[in-house]
Amino acid sequence: MVGNPKKKEKQLDPDDFVRRLSKRNYFEPFNRIPEFDLIRLYYVAFTRAQNVLIIPHFEESRNHCCEHIKQLFNETNFNSLEEINLEDLSKYSEHHKEAIKNYSFTSDFQFYEQCARQYMLFRYLDFTPARTQSMFFGSLVHKTIEDLHHRLILQREKKVS
């Protein structure tokens, strides 16, 4: 449900705003920021609603509604709340579109196979183990050898060029 779209389009003083904080060019004309804010509000409403979107439609003249939204109401035949039977609406079901996860062969698969409980603590829940000497040791050796390889590769590339 979107709130009352009434918003006073008062002129903002640029000096009170971004200008004194940043030397960049204006991102949006200052006098149109309230209008853009309103459009952003509707953008979120139209793109995030899953089953039903309820927009207040004020008919009294004292309730301001921006021109774009007015136009939208005029051009589109939206149902009014009285016309909708809430019982007929499909039931909201929550479905997350999760990002596809990466699983590493060594630090996920092999670690889990070693002991799933240990995996849970130190990989899934990301606790820091109390004893880290061997991990610290291994990472230090590995990182320094990696640096050595980088140096040797760079040196070879320099020779070739």
Next chain:
Amino acid sequence: MGQVQILKDIIEDFDRNYMLMEYETGRSLSPQLKRAALMQVIVYWYAMRSIAEKVSETEVRLVLPLQSSPQRRKFNLEGVVDLIRTDAGIFMHDIKSLDKEVIRGQMEGYSEQLGIYAHIWQSLNNQKIDGASVISTAIPTEISERLIGVDIHDEAAVMAILKNWDPTINVNIEQPEIAEIMKKFGDVVDKISSKEFSPANVIKLNKKPEGQNRDFGSLVCRKCDGRFSCESYRDFMKQKDGKLASLINLIHGEDGEEDEFIEAATAVND
């Protein structure tokens, strides 16, 4: 680049990495361990110079995207490896700071790991991987004892000590059944996603992993912070020590609270 300069660079990189890791983790190594770590890198340079100088791409990230688990979860499989390109072909190397014997005991795992990486490389680049190996940077005791007091800049002296030592272990990457490994991998993805986090069973805890002279419980669990809330470790300790068993029963009772523990712990991460 001369030998002296390379060693200077190694020490410089090592000190910088150590300092950064110290800041990052708030942990440190004892002076002896720090020196042992530096020695591993220096000995790697001397012993594996011919390989190190041929590494063409280091820490190559391989990703096999959009795989599907048995329960139809989508996931990407990833791994990191070093590559060497020579006239004879493309070779993969994985560097481990473990003892050679421990690595030998885990050959099946390495064969699966590098076999899958080779498969990813082949799928992405349409090029065959011609060979793979694991390099052990751990210095055997007999060599580290002989290195005591030797000037690390004295190449001839160091090489004389290292001459019969080969830290590489070739890995068979032709053998693994890719489909089977992918299925096992997918099973693990499903189990992680459905929060199945039961500890390794007590039979596993009592067994010595290949190449190791201590059982899994002493080798892995004893260093694990989760051991005091782990039913397998509790049973393992009970079997080890009868007196301890009665004390554990007195404190915890016969039944554990592990399910509650897992529930509470994983709920936090939802």
